[in-house]
Amino acid sequence: MKEFQLIEQFFKNRGQKRRDVILGIGDDCALVQPAEGKVIAISCDTLVEGVHFFADMPAHALGYKSLAVNLSDLAAMGAEPAWMTLALSLPEVDTQWLADFSNGLFEIADYYSVALVGGDTTRGPRCINLTINGQIPKGKSLKRSGAKVGDWIYVTGTLGDSALGLDMLRGVQAVKPEYKEYLLNRHYYPTPRVLAGQALRGLASSAIDLSDGLVSDLSHILKASNVGATINANAIPLSSSLKNSVTAEQALAYALTGGEDYELLFTVPESQRGAIDTALIHSGVKFVNVGQICSGDKVKFTLDGQPFMPEFKGFEHF
Amino acid sequence: MKEFQLIEQFFKNRGQKRRDVILGIGDDCALVQPAEGKVIAISCDTLVEGVHFFADMPAHALGYKSLAVNLSDLAAMGAEPAWMTLALSLPEVDTQWLADFSNGLFEIADYYSVALVGGDTTRGPRCINLTINGQIPKGKSLKRSGAKVGDWIYVTGTLGDSALGLDMLRGVQAVKPEYKEYLLNRHYYPTPRVLAGQALRGLASSAIDLSDGLVSDLSHILKASNVGATINANAIPLSSSLKNSVTAEQALAYALTGGEDYELLFTVPESQRGAIDTALIHSGVKFVNVGQICSGDKVKFTLDGQPFMPEFKGFEHF
Numbered sequence: 001m002k003e004f005q006l007i008e009q010f011f012k013n014r015g016q017k018r019r020d021v022i023l024g025i026g027d028d029c030a031l032v033q034p035a036e037g038k039v040i041a042i043s044c045d046t047l048v049e050g051v052h053f054f055a056d057m058p059a060h061a062l063g064y065k066s067l068a069v070n071l072s073d074l075a076a077m078g079a080e081p082a083w084m085t086l087a088l089s090l091p092e093v094d095t096q097w098l099a100d101f102s103n104g105l106f107e108i109a110d111y112y113s114v115a116l117v118g119g120d121t122t123r124g125p126r127c128i129n130l131t132i133n134g135q136i137p138k139g140k141s142l143k144r145s146g147a148k149v150g151d152w153i154y155v156t157g158t159l160g161d162s163a164l165g166l167d168m169l170r171g172v173q174a175v176k177p178e179y180k181e182y183l184l185n186r187h188y189y190p191t192p193r194v195l196a197g198q199a200l201r202g203l204a205s206s207a208i209d210l211s212d213g214l215v216s217d218l219s220h221i222l223k224a225s226n227v228g229a230t231i232n233a234n235a236i237p238l239s240s241s242l243k244n245s246v247t248a249e250q251a252l253a254y255a256l257t258g259g260e261d262y263e264l265l266f267t268v269p270e271s272q273r274g275a276i277d278t279a280l281i282h283s284g285v286k287f288v289n290v291g292q293i294c295s296g297d298k299v300k301f302t303l304d305g306q307p308f309m310p311e312f313k314g315f316e317h318f
Numbered sequence: 319m320k321e322f323q324l325i326e327q328f329f330k331n332r333g334q335k336r337r338d339v340i341l342g343i344g345d346d347c348a349l350v351q352p353a354e355g356k357v358i359a360i361s362c363d364t365l366v367e368g369v370h371f372f373a374d375m376p377a378h379a380l381g382y383k384s385l386a387v388n389l390s391d392l393a394a395m396g397a398e399p400a401w402m403t404l405a406l407s408l409p410e411v412d413t414q415w416l417a418d419f420s421n422g423l424f425e426i427a428d429y430y431s432v433a434l435v436g437g438d439t440t441r442g443p444r445c446i447n448l449t450i451n452g453q454i455p456k457g458k459s460l461k462r463s464g465a466k467v468g469d470w471i472y473v474t475g476t477l478g479d480s481a482l483g484l485d486m487l488r489g490v491q492a493v494k495p496e497y498k499e500y501l502l503n504r505h506y507y508p509t510p511r512v513l514a515g516q517a518l519r520g521l522a523s524s525a526i527d528l529s530d531g532l533v534s535d536l537s538h539i540l541k542a543s544n545v546g547a548t549i550n551a552n553a554i555p556l557s558s559s560l561k562n563s564v565t566a567e568q569a570l571a572y573a574l575t576g577g578e579d580y581e582l583l584f585t586v587p588e589s590q591r592g593a594i595d596t597a598l599i600h601s602g603v604k605f606v607n608v609g610q611i612c613s614g615d616k617v618k619f620t621l622d623g624q625p626f627m628p629e630f631k632g633f634e635h636f
Contacts, residue, residue, distance in 0.1 A: 022357055023459070023461065026462075026542070027395070027461055027462050027463075027542075028361060028391040028392075028394035028395050028462070028525075028526060028527060029359035029360055029361040029391050029392060029394075029395045029397065029452070030359070030360045030361070031357050031358070031359055031360075031395070031454070031459055032357060032358050032360065033357050033358075033456070034352040034357075034358055036354075039340055039349050039350060039351050039352075040349070040350050040351075040352055040358070041347035041348070041349055042347055042348045042349075042350065042401065042403060042435055042436055042451070043346060043347040043348070043403075043436060044403040044405055044436055044437060044438055044447075044449060045405075045438055046405045046407060046438045046440050046442075046447070048407055048440050048441070048442035048443075050442070051440055051441055051442050052440070073346040073347050074346075074347060076346035076347075077345070077346050077347045077349070079347065083360065085360060085361075085362045085449055087362055087363075087364045087405075087447045087449075089364060089366055089445060117360055118360055118361060118362055119362060120362055120363055120364045120447075122364050122366050122369055122370070123366070123369055124364075124366035124368070124369050124443065124445060125366075125442065125443040125445070127407060127442060127443070127445060129362075129364070129405045129438075129447040131362060131403055131405075131449040133360070134347070136349070138351070141341070141349055143341065143345055144344075144345050144346070145345075207346075208346060209346060224344070224345075
């Protein structure tokens with residue numbers, strides 16, 4: 001037990017001092033003050049060693065990514081990050097590992113003003129569970145269910161980089177030295193599109209974050225909204241690192257079915273299309289139209305104007 | 319992945335439909351509407367197989383207890399239970415296990431009107447992480463830090479039963495057949511003192527739930543409040559099952575240092591002492607005065623009027 005008290009040193013009294021945290025770590029519960037007129041968004045994600053990350057993943061990256069993937073869920077709802085709890089299960093107390101992990105975690109927590117308000121540390125197989133709370137003005141959240149026929153489909157950033165980074169780590173895909181750092185960073189340090197998500201409130205009709213790959217995540221929007229979609233594969237945004245590392249066909253497979261990009265996919269009604277540029281300019285993220293919502297319940301892909309069926313690259317947690 | 323979709327059957331669209339849940343399981347985040355004038359209490363607890371429970375613990379009891387221990391934290395703050403997220407890591411999909419686990423979870427969730435609003439299921443070593451949210455009128459929460467010299471110390475229920483139940487399961491303590499069921503239930507199905515906690519708002523000066531044993535948990539109150547305490551060991555409430563199963567000395571050791579009773583320990587100023595009976599009568603829980611807060615930073619135990627040092631029975635997560 002005593003050695004686990006060490007852990008407190010790495011997590012207690014660190015990071016953001018939010019004024020809405022009435023009572024932080026150290027009592028039976030934390031107490032927080034929700035803002036008037038807002039609803040609370042709650043999400044949780046678990047990362048298990050050997051399932052979601054390799055045992056040799058740098059602890060700093062793991063700490064960063066644990067929060068980044070949760071922030072990405074808030075982004076997809078248009079929520080402002082607020083408070084988090086962290087449940088950490090570790091096989092042993094490794095102070096260097098804990099220092100690195102907590103530094104990575106607080107780097108991104110501080111950037112997005114997230115306060116760590118509680119948690120639990122236990123001895124066990126290495127596993128990180130993080131629950132995050134955000135706030136959204138009532139009635140302004142972005143849901144998966146709002147896409148309508150005729151709405152335009154957009155994605156932020158570039159797609160497929162993270163999956164190629166993972167394959168590079170796995171040793172199943174060789175990559176030129178000059179692209180390695182970029183691809184590794186895209187896999188280890190994804191950028192949650194938190195500001196873009198907030199900027200899309202009142203403009204986008206639906207949104208989701210791309211955690212399992214475009215094909216898979218778009219299907220969630222279509223199912224929740226009872227619509228179909230057409231996707232122009234030529235419009236999918238690809239990084240030069242991806243394009244220069246693999247064949248055009250492989251690049252498209254990574255971009256359409258590779259996971260963990262943590263970019264946003266969102267739909268916008270024709271009437272709001274002109275407002276998107278202005279809304280997103282301050283978020284600093286690129287975005288591009290890749291298709292349109294149609295009737296039905298399927299996705300039709302086209303490549304160079306011809307029907308096209310993406311090869312399933314495969315990204316499975318299990 | 320597909321088999322894990324089975325899991326949704328056991329958790330989605332089940333349990334309480336709270337009116338303050340705007341969006342439940344199925345989007346990137348859940349959305350909940352906090353009540354006006356209240357603050358939110360947040361707590362999380364992890365149960366790891368082989369650390370917090372044996373591999374053969376009945377799944378129904380495990381589901382029940384996973385929530386019970388979190389509700390106990392809300393009780394200790396005087397909070398009203400509201401929403402929870404569940405992260406479940408399982409080595410394989412066992413539908414009977416999942417049915418039993420979810421039945422146990424929803425049995426207590428429904429009783430206390432807790433809505434499951436999100437979660438995550440992953441393949442991995444068996445591990446349950448539950449994060450709970452409750453609500454408390456602003457300024458009315460019970461903290462560990464409010465005990466003052468002269469306040470009376472109370473505990474609810476009886477102490478030590480759960481630890482004896484655990485030792486019985488471990489096979490290190492024989493118990494007469496007629497006491498087995500009671501002791502097992504006290505270990506597997508602890509009763510969080512949720513209503514008692516709420517009733518103590520405005521009356522108790524501090525509170526904590528007894529998860530690690532009275533000696534250990536009382537020390538948290540003393541440290542947070544900068545006070546000491548005297549405890550009359552003769553006043554410690556013991557069940558007849560405990561008293562009739564072990565020697566008087568052992569019984570006291572279980573009661574003072576055994577863990578997982580999930581009863582409340584609270585302090586009450588002299589001025590509020592008369593109001594406690596009325597306040598707690600509707601919660602249906604017995605409570606008894608076991609000592610008094612004094613100056614200093616230590617606990618002095620007396621037994622039959624003589625100084626007494628409790629034998630450390632030992633309850634360690636690690």
